[in-house]
Amino acid sequence: MEAAWNRGDFRGYMAGFKNPDVVFVSGGKFQQGWQGTLDHYIRDYGGSPERRGQLHFYNMKVDVLAPNAAMLIGQYRLVRGTRVTEGVNTRLFKKFHGHWLITMNHVSAYDVTSSASAPEAH
Structure with missing residues (x-):
C-alpha cells in the first residue's frame, strides 16, 4: 500500500479495501465508500x-x-514538502474468499509542522 501511494497509484493503494462498501472515517467525517475515498x-x-x-x-x-477478522493499529507519517502530518490508523480486516480486505479505516491526524506539542517522528 505504501509503495502504491508513493508512486501515485491511488487505485493500487485502494486495492486492499472492500469495494464498494468500505467505511472510511477521517477528520471527524465519513467518506462516501470506496469510490468516494478514491475521488x-x-x-x-x-x-x-x-x-x-x-x-x-x-x-x-x-x-x-x-x-475471519483482524484489527490493525499503527502510525503513519505523510511528508508533503514542508508540511508533515502524522497520525494513528485503525483498520478492521475481514477475510472474503480467502483474501483479507479492509472493511473499516479510521484515521486521526495532526499537522506536525504547526503543532508545538507534537511528538518526534520515528
Whole structure:
C-alpha cells in the first residue's frame, strides 16, 4: 500500500479495501465508500508528487480477533514538502474468499509542522 501511494497509484493503494462498501472515517467525517475515498485522494493528493507526498507506516500491530477478522493499529507519517502530518490508523480486516480486505479505516491526524506539542517522528 505504501509503495502504491508513493508512486501515485491511488487505485493500487485502494486495492486492499472492500469495494464498494468500505467505511472510511477521517477528520471527524465519513467518506462516501470506496469510490468516494478514491475521488478524495485524487482530488486532494493527485496531480504531482509534491501534492501526494511520501507516506510511511510504522509501529503497526495486528490482533487476530477471529478466523475471519483482524484489527490493525499503527502510525503513519505523510511528508508533503514542508508540511508533515502524522497520525494513528485503525483498520478492521475481514477475510472474503480467502483474501483479507479492509472493511473499516479510521484515521486521526495532526499537522506536525504547526503543532508545538507534537511528538518526534520515528
